[in-house]
Amino acid sequence: MKKNSKGAFIFMCLAPSVVLFTLFMVVPTINVFRMSFYRWGGYSASRTFVGLDNFRILFSGDMRFLQSFQNTVLLISVVSIVTFGISLVFASILSREDVKGKNFFRVVFYIPNILSVVIISAIFSAIYEANNGMLNSIISFFDRTREPVYWLGDNDIVIFSIAGAMVWQAIGYYMVMYMASMASVPESLYESANLEGAGKIHQFFRITVPLIWSNIRTTMTFFIISSINLSFLFVTAMTNGGPDGASEVFLSYMYRQAYTNSSYGYGMAIGVVVFTFSFALSGIVNLVTYRDPIEI
Template identity: 50%
Template sequence: MPKKQQTRRNIAITVSLLPALALYALFVIYPTFNVFRTSMYQWSGLSKQKTFIGFENFIRLFNDTKFWTALQNTIFLLIFCTAITMILALFFAAALTQSKLKEKNFYRVLFFFPNVLSIVVIGVLFSNIYEPNMGILNSLLRGIGLNHLAQPWLGSGKTVLWAIGVAMIWQAVGYYMVMYMAGMDGISPELYEAADIDGASKFVQFFKITIPMIWGILRVTLVFFITSTLNMSFLFVNVMTDGAPNGSSEVLLTYMYRQAFTNANFGYAMAIAVIIFIVAFALAIISNILTKKNDA
């Protein structure tokens, strides 16, 4: 390509990208920078008066037991929901992809259906399922003679996070299952036929053929798990428990929200937001490093 034509092409590409870059800078880069800057101030968020206090918000943060509880709960949901969702999504995707069921498309729609529902609807649905007296779960346990297992699932600090985690998994499995199925549909059937001839079991085929062939998708979904779990935990906790009982179901985003809009402590809330940013960014980097050597 002639140099003059190449220059014109580069100019056209740059001009085309400028609006998108400007919007990205305005709505992503500037707000992110502003979060870091605001975390250095004592500010109610309701007045123009700001007091620069340096790292005092962070010092207070690391001595705040409620913050550590929220951080532990967030990490628990990240690990629990990610592990179970990925296992179930892979299992259902492999089962539907490699099976000869005529109802395959029906099951795809059935598993994906929770993603069509609003998070509020799902939260209310599971709140009713966990209701201590008339809820389906406790009624079922009593009906089969397991009365001793019936309990207030959302009212006990020992079970509340598990109960919220189950609701989050139910909502997410179908979405990731469809993503994995899209990858599995692209695997050549000849690979499985050759493995069958060699006497490889379905279990061996799954780990020796399916997983390596969709490894790139698995890496991407790991980052999706991190960001979606952080965001979804805020919605599910707000709808189902509002942090109860006694803050035992509080997560980082709900604690940040409470500090900003209930306690009018916006600077402190932005310090929590900085920690959330660091945690999410660090987990994304770590997941990419740990899986990079196996990248297909």
């Protein structure tokens, strides 16, 4: 009787979550896969089954999609490497060094994470503004003969300008997370390393990083996948894919095709590629970053 009551209680607790997850996650995902096989404008009553034609067009002749794929991979690579590198260094300095006002720096670095992406985009759009922006003003202070740089209007550098905003937004959050992990590393290990003559950099790579690697690995996987969503928000708010599609990313191109160009089926085909790419990338990251856990 008790086992039945316990089972009923567990079922009642889990049922609402399972139902909501199914309705709002599983069913829409299945529908994305289903609609990728149709040619449909999204608003008309008629739709045509085209099989894999949307995917053939996607990979054979759509240069805008290939450019959005390249931009997405570039953003993920640059933003991830820079964000995690700076976050780990700052976390190590604030955790290990005798820095006054540590709590103040934690708050200051964390503030960008609680700001809206729209606000951050507006701040960086003002910084990147060609004529009166702060960045060009600093450059012209040292070289008055230099022409203004169009940070958001130059095809070659626009994606790196967006990467800068994404890095600024994410550093504080991961720095605080790594500081919490580093607090659990025994101080005796560092004391032993000091007695052996190991320097700060050697201690960082031989003690700190290995002992918090499981946390780094988890946050890295989470961040890389979330970067796909964040890139869409930043691109939409800062450049809307311009100039001439130079800053287009996966999701902004999918949105444009599905809801602006009335090619809903084609947009869903892009969605399937994004879904598959995200899962494959997370699997690769987990496989590459796997290490045997270190026990203290």
